Amino acid sequence: xxxxxxxxxxxxxxxxxxxxxxxxxxxxxxxxxxxxxxxxxxxxxxxxxxxxxxxxxxxxxxxxxxxxxxxxxxxxxxxxxxxxxxxxxxxxxxxxxxxxxxxxxxxxxxxxxxxxxxxxxxxxxxxxxxxxxxxxxxxxxxxxxxxxxxxxxxxxxxxxxxxxxxxxxxxxxxxxxxxxxxxxxxxxxxxxxxxxxxxxxxxxxxxxxxxxxxxxxxxxxxxxxxxxxxxxxxxxxxxxxxxxxxxxxxxxxxxxxxxxxxxxxxxxxxxxxxxxxxxxxxxxxxxxxxxxxxxxxxxxxxxxxxxxxxxxxxxxxxxxxxxxxxxxxxxxxxxxxxxxxxxxxxxxxxxxxxxxxxxxxxxxxxxxxxxxxxxxxxxxxxxxxxxxxxxxxxxxxxxxxxxxxxxxxxxxxxxxxxxxxxxxxxxxxxxxxxxxxxxxxxxxxxxxxxxxxxxxxxxxxxxxxxxxxxxxxxxxxxxxxxxxxxxxxxxxxxxxxxxxxxxxxxxxxxxxxxxxxxxxxxxxxxxxxxxxxxxxxxxxxxxxxxxxxxxxxxxxxxxxxxxxxxxxxxxx
Numbered sequence: 001x002x003x004x005x006x007x008x009x010x011x012x013x014x015x016x017x018x019x020x021x022x023x024x025x026x027x028x029x030x031x032x033x034x035x036x037x038x039x040x041x042x043x044x045x046x047x048x049x050x051x052x053x054x055x056x057x058x059x060x061x062x063x064x065x066x067x068x069x070x071x072x073x074x075x076x077x078x079x080x081x082x083x084x085x086x087x088x089x090x091x092x093x094x095x096x097x098x099x100x101x102x103x104x105x106x107x108x109x110x111x112x113x114x115x116x117x118x119x120x121x122x123x124x125x126x127x128x129x130x131x132x133x134x135x136x137x138x139x140x141x142x143x144x145x146x147x148x149x150x151x152x153x154x155x156x157x158x159x160x161x162x163x164x165x166x167x168x169x170x171x172x173x174x175x176x177x178x179x180x181x182x183x184x185x186x187x188x189x190x191x192x193x194x195x196x197x198x199x200x201x202x203x204x205x206x207x208x209x210x211x212x213x214x215x216x217x218x219x220x221x222x223x224x225x226x227x228x229x230x231x232x233x234x235x236x237x238x239x240x241x242x243x244x245x246x247x248x249x250x251x252x253x254x255x256x257x258x259x260x261x262x263x264x265x266x267x268x269x270x271x272x273x274x275x276x277x278x279x280x281x282x283x284x285x286x287x288x289x290x291x292x293x294x295x296x297x298x299x300x301x302x303x304x305x306x307x308x309x310x311x312x313x314x315x316x317x318x319x320x321x322x323x324x325x326x327x328x329x330x331x332x333x334x335x336x337x338x339x340x341x342x343x344x345x346x347x348x349x350x351x352x353x354x355x356x357x358x359x360x361x362x363x364x365x366x367x368x369x370x371x372x373x374x375x376x377x378x379x380x381x382x383x384x385x386x387x388x389x390x391x392x393x394x395x396x397x398x399x400x401x402x403x404x405x406x407x408x409x410x411x412x413x414x415x416x417x418x419x420x421x422x423x424x425x426x427x428x429x430x431x432x433x434x435x436x437x438x439x440x441x442x443x444x445x446x447x448x449x450x451x452x453x454x455x456x457x458x459x460x461x462x463x464x465x466x467x468x469x470x471x472x473x474x475x476x477x478x479x480x481x482x483x484x485x486x487x488x489x490x491x492x493x494x495x496x497x498x499x500x501x502x503x504x505x506x507x508x509x510x511x512x513x514x515x516x517x518x519x520x521x522x523x524x525x526x527x528x529x530x531x532x533x534x535x536x537x538x539x540x541x542x543x544x545x546x547x548x549x550x551x552x553x554x555x556x557x558x559x560x561x562x563x564x565x566x567x568x569x570x571x572x
Contacts, residue, residue: 069093
């Protein structure tokens with residue numbers, strides 16, 4: 001947001017300084033000073049924006065955003081164009097896939113990453129790395145920080161004000177910093193600790209088990225360098241990534257089941273153990289320019305549709321920052337950071353993420369050869385199993401990233417709700433299960449009301465579900481025994497206005513029972529901590545459940561189970 005009256009950035013619809021209505025934020029632009037050989041950050045509507053703040057000479061527009069190229073990546077770039085150390089005394093920066101050498105564009109074709117011999121590149125990197133130096137790079141960064149000092153001070157002041165206002169209604173014990181090991185969360189952690197003058201805040205590190213080795217090293221270093229923080233690691237120790245891939249297929253751009261299973265789910269578990277039913281404020285390193293989906297978020301977000309873990313309000317101090325702002329803060333405040341960025345990675349999430357670009361995949365071939373080979377071998381084997389005619393081309397061209405649904409995956413059958421209408425009772429359906437009825441199956445009906453086993457007909461093993469408010473029976477659950485029907489259950493709706501709506505929610509629980517892959521999405525969804533995956537079983541604690549029905553409402557969980565999204569096969 002932008003306040004025209006104050007000519008400054010604001011973080012709400014009303015300016016906190018003058019009270020005027022604000023407008024959408026005005027983007028910054030990056031200019032290049034050929035005299036100082038540094039980028040200058042200016043607002044798009046800034047007066048005299050083409051003047052260098054360091055030497056006073058004219059500058060030229062360069063791009064919308066920029067990131068530094070460290071000597072390690074610079075050497076790699078030089079090797080790729082067969083000119084080792086050609087730019088060692090020059091200022092090298094990058095914007096998306098375009099490099100700038102002393103302000104002049106240098107485009108590196110994506111085809112280079114596919115054609116060049118990786119072994120040869122590794123050999124040359126090893127041979128030349130001892131001659132690689134930081135002197136010229138450090139001089140450039142020093143001038144960059146000095147020239148953009150006013151911008152840095154503004155970013156800090158505005159972020160500190162935002163953080164203090166966001167934290168105003170929360171005690172320090174209920175404030176959390178989400179720490180991923182990436183540059184954005186690193187900056188947010190530093191900002192929040194400084195703004196609140198509290199070095200003892202809770203930091204939660206989500207170890208997805210798919211982290212770069214550099215990220216694990218940095219997390220350990222961060223913890224050691226900040227001994228007063230409360231550092232918690234959230235990790236799914238019950239699941240193996242490759243085993244899950246074997247079962248439901250590898251994640252793809254539109255099928256990233258790994259996020260719930262290995263990131264938000266484990267983090268939700270840690271939050272539940274620390275805070276139970278308390279409302280908390282979590283500071284995130286989300287930035288709107290990172291993706292279309294994130295651009296739709298609010299800087300402070302608490303809506304159930306947007307927040308992945310439903311017991312928290314999420315605040316994003318760097319929401320309006322660009323890459324170059326993040327690096328300006330890191331350099332200006334002299335903050336340690338993840339060494340993966342030195343090698344050329346522009347993001348450090350999961351190393352095998354389908355959203356990674358060609359350059360990131362190429363870098364992993366260089367710096368993580370064993371993991372990369374194992375992943376490629378698995379993808380090729382999977383492609384063959386689902387019937388791809390040329391598996392290697394399917395994998396190497398990146399087409400596996402566009403995979404949608406469970407085509408060719410046997411477990412896709414588990415999400416299909418198979419039922420017949422009962423011919424002897426009205427409003428009753430006979431559902432097919434893929435395993436015997438157990439107590440865990442019965443607990444799935446806790447969201448609908450009180451489980452009253454004592455009221456059911458004992459001769460047919462019937463169980464009654466009572467409406468919590470009226471104490472009237474609304475569901476009858478009865479094992480169904482008949483030739484040709486294995487693992488079936490008859491469920492009848494009673495004393496309700498809309499039988500179809502209730503049966504639809506019942507069907508969601510049937511699907512969960514059949515298709516549950518312990519993705520932990522339901523644990524994250526329940527803000528009362530009533531849902532747990534224990535020993536591989538989906539369990540609802542009837543004493544914690546508040547019958548809010550979020551877990552059986554398509555608005556919050558389409559189809560009642562996240563596996564629907566990942567295993568759905570369009571009928572021909």
